[in-house]
Amino acid sequence: MRLFGLALTTLAATAVAFTALADGHSKALESAIQARKANMGVISYHTGLLGAMAKGDTPYDAAIATAAAENLASAASMNRMVLWLEGSAQGTMEGTRAKPEIWSDAAGFEEDAMALETATAAMVTAAGTDLDALRIAMAAVGTACGDCHKANRGPRN
Amino acid sequence: MRLIARTLTALVLFGVALGLYLTRPAALPDGFFANGTADPQAGALVFAAAGCASCHVAPEVEGEGPPVLAGGLAFLSDFGTFYAPNISPDRTAGIGAWTLSDFARAVTLGVSPGGAHYYPAFPYASYQHMTSEDVVNLFAFIQTLPASATPSRPHAVGFPFNIRRGLGLWKLAFVPDGYVVGADTAVLERGRYLAEGLVHCAECHTARNAVGGLNRAAWMAGAPNPSGKGTIPNITPAALDWSASDLVEYFTSGFTPDYDSAGGQMVEVIENLSQLPRADREAIAAYVKALPAVP
Numbered sequence: 403m404r405l406f407g408l409a410l411t412t413l414a415a416t417a418v419a420f421t422a423l424a425d426g427h428s429k430a431l432e433s434a435i436q437a438r439k440a441n442m443g444v445i446s447y448h449t450g451l452l453g454a455m456a457k458g459d460t461p462y463d464a465a466i467a468t469a470a471a472e473n474l475a476s477a478a479s480m481n482r483m484v485l486w487l488e489g490s491a492q493g494t495m496e497g498t499r500a501k502p503e504i505w506s507d508a509a510g511f512e513e514d515a516m517a518l519e520t521a522t523a524a525m526v527t528a529a530g531t532d533l534d535a536l537r538i539a540m541a542a543v544g545t546a547c548g549d550c551h552k553a554n555r556g557p558r559n
Numbered sequence: 560m561r562l563i564a565r566t567l568t569a570l571v572l573f574g575v576a577l578g579l580y581l582t583r584p585a586a587l588p589d590g591f592f593a594n595g596t597a598d599p600q601a602g603a604l605v606f607a608a609a610g611c612a613s614c615h616v617a618p619e620v621e622g623e624g625p626p627v628l629a630g631g632l633a634f635l636s637d638f639g640t641f642y643a644p645n646i647s648p649d650r651t652a653g654i655g656a657w658t659l660s661d662f663a664r665a666v667t668l669g670v671s672p673g674g675a676h677y678y679p680a681f682p683y684a685s686y687q688h689m690t691s692e693d694v695v696n697l698f699a700f701i702q703t704l705p706a707s708a709t710p711s712r713p714h715a716v717g718f719p720f721n722i723r724r725g726l727g728l729w730k731l732a733f734v735p736d737g738y739v740v741g742a743d744t745a746v747l748e749r750g751r752y753l754a755e756g757l758v759h760c761a762e763c764h765t766a767r768n769a770v771g772g773l774n775r776a777a778w779m780a781g782a783p784n785p786s787g788k789g790t791i792p793n794i795t796p797a798a799l800d801w802s803a804s805d806l807v808e809y810f811t812s813g814f815t816p817d818y819d820s821a822g823g824q825m826v827e828v829i830e831n832l833s834q835l836p837r838a839d840r841e842a843i844a845a846y847v848k849a850l851p852a853v854p
Contacts, residue, residue, distance in 0.1 A: 446818040453814055457804035537811070541833050544812025547820035548829065555822075557788060 431490040435498045438485050441477055448474035449543065452529060456540045467529035467536060474543075475522040482515060492556040499556045514550035521546040582727025584670040587663055591691045602700025605693045607834040608757040609686065611701075613827040614643045617709070628653065629707035634680045636785065638771070639716030641680040649706035662698045663691070669730065676726035678714065679771060684734045688756030733772030740778065740850060750846030753839060758832070763791045763824065780853035784823075797852035806844035807837070 451470040454460040489495070491502045504511045521542040528539035606612070615628040628647040633640050647653035654662065661672040669676060669683030677683065689697075719725065738755050742748040754760045765773045766782040781793035792798065801809070805816045810832040813821040821829050832840055 449814065450818045453808055453812070453818060456812070457808045459802075459804055540808075540814075541812045544814050544820060545830070545833075548813040548826045551820050551822060552826050 427489075428495075431487055431495055432497075434485055434487045434490050435495060435500075438498075438500070441480060441485065444477040445474060448477065449547075452525065452536060452540060452543075455533065456537045462533040462536070464530050464532075468526065471522070471525040471529035475519070475526050478515075478518045478522040482512075486511075499558065501554050501556045504554050511550075511554055514546070514553055518543070518546040518550060579724075581731060582676075582724045584674045584676055584727065585664075585668045585730075587660060587668070591663060592659065592695060594692065596695070597699035598696050599699040599703050602693075602696035602698070604835060605689075605697040605757065606700050607831045608753055608839070609689075609697070610758065610828060610831050611646070611697075613824075613831065615646050617707075625704050627705050627707050628701070629709040630711055631709070634785070635787075636680070636771070638720040639714060641678055641714045641716070642712040643680075644711035645707055645709055646701065647704060647707040648702050649708055652708045652710050653706060654701070655706060659695065659698055662701075663694045666694060666697070669726075669734075676723045676730065678716070678723075678726065679729065679733075682759040682762045684730075684773070685756055685759035685762060687734065687736070688738070688752060690752075693757070729770065729772070733770075735775075739775050740846070742846075742849075744845075746842050746845050747849055749839065750842035750844070750849075753835075753843050754846045758828070758843065760794075764794055777853050779847075779850050789823075793853065794847055795850045795853045796848065797854045799847070803841070803844040803848050806847055807840050810840040810843060811837070 448470040451460075452467060452474070455462045455467060486500070486504055488505050490498060491500050491504065492498050493502065521539070525536075525539040525543055528535035611628070612626040614632055614634075615630050616626045617629045617631045618633075628645065629652075630643040630645040632643040634643070645653045648655040650656045654665075657665075657672060664670045665672070665677065666683060666686050667689055668687065669679070669681060671677060738751055739761070740751060740755070742751045761773055761779060763785075764779045764781060765775070766777055766780070767773055779794050781798070782791050784791050801816055808814055809821065810829060812833070813826065813829040815821070820826075832843070
């Protein structure tokens with residue numbers, strides 16, 4: 403009987419430990435998702451500053467454009483290893499549209515992400531040059547965003 | 560009694576003759592090529608605006624270099640599955656043996672060189688507006704692309720939709736001549752030519768009736784997505800409040816006013832539109848802003 407009680411206690415303790423572990427793990431995934439979204443927000447904010455100039459909604463200003471482009475390039479080149487944690491895909495976790503392909507085709511995701519790094523690095527130079535250069539670089543940034551979203555972002559729902 | 564039989568026979572014959580007459584494949588109008596000197600470089604822009612590659616490049620083939628128009632992309636519909644054909648310059652598998660007239664009739668009238676109607680998965684209802692100059696240049700550009708020997712895949716369409724002659728009636732009912740929206744400036748005219756013609760926006764952004772005809776009364780007011788997922792948005796001013804400069808930016812870089820990126824099939828449309836001169840994207844934006852509001 404005592405043996406049985408001990409076994410039961412051990413079992414219960416193990417179950418609690420596993421739940422806590424899973425909980426901690428899931429918290430880490432949730433935090434990673436939050437951080438990714440914040441990163442996307444930083445990208446979108448700076449792209450918006452450049453876009454407003456490309457559209458002609460705000461006048462072209464080389465200093466502001468350069469500052470925006472530098473931050474954009476920094477945000478685009480964050481180390482992805484700690485942001486895109488395995489297990490944090492749409493379908494597994496709430497509040498994310500990250501497709502499982504990000505992990506199942508890691509090389510493809512890396513290629514798409516590198517395309518954004520390249521395009522935003524080119525934007526740093528273009529933004530300080532003139533409006534025409536900025537517009538051309540803007541189209542390339544847009545293509546990089548779109549290509550990656552097409553391959554790696556799931557539907558909204 | 561004999562009189563009745565004769566009258567009936569005559570009526571049936573008349574009916575058949577009328578049917579054949581009404582469903583006959585159209586011929587090109589005289590003088591379609593009056594000023595036809597070919598410029599393949601200008602044709603490359605027509606090719607981009609018309610989005611030819613989006614359907615005719617083999618699915619899952621993406622890469623550098625000129626597009627190979629081998630076909631194969633599947634289009635699911637209520638009538639069956641259509642497969643984009645090979646339109647590369649291969650003489651047997653593609654359109655390499657076609658004359659300019661064959662090509663013009665196919666693109667602007669939806670009629671094959673052999674005189675058969677094409678299914679409207681091919682957007683000739685929009686391409687009917689294509690000028691002969693653009694047709695000539697487009698044909699010249701396609702000749703410069705690589706040939707592919709991949710045979711076209713036959714459509715998987717069941718009875719009665721497999722009777723192509725019937726498409727003659729469909730065309731009569733649903734492919735009226737002329738534009739839908741009025742245009743009173745040169746910019747709007749250009750925008751309309753692009754949006755209603757080459758770029759064929761309405762083929763997705765306008766809802767269809769039970770037999771696939773576009774509902775012109777709800778022009779560009781959105782439609783279910785043929786892929787089955789979600790809807791294609793209403794882009795009339797009743798639903799879309801983007802400014803002209805927002806639209807131009809969207810057509811150029813794919814960024815929405817919130818700096819999200821375009822999704823779905825618009826990604827490819829923007830790849831095409833971004834190749835056009837800025838003035839053309841501004842013209843399309845002007846057209847979209849001028850659309851009659853449909854809630």
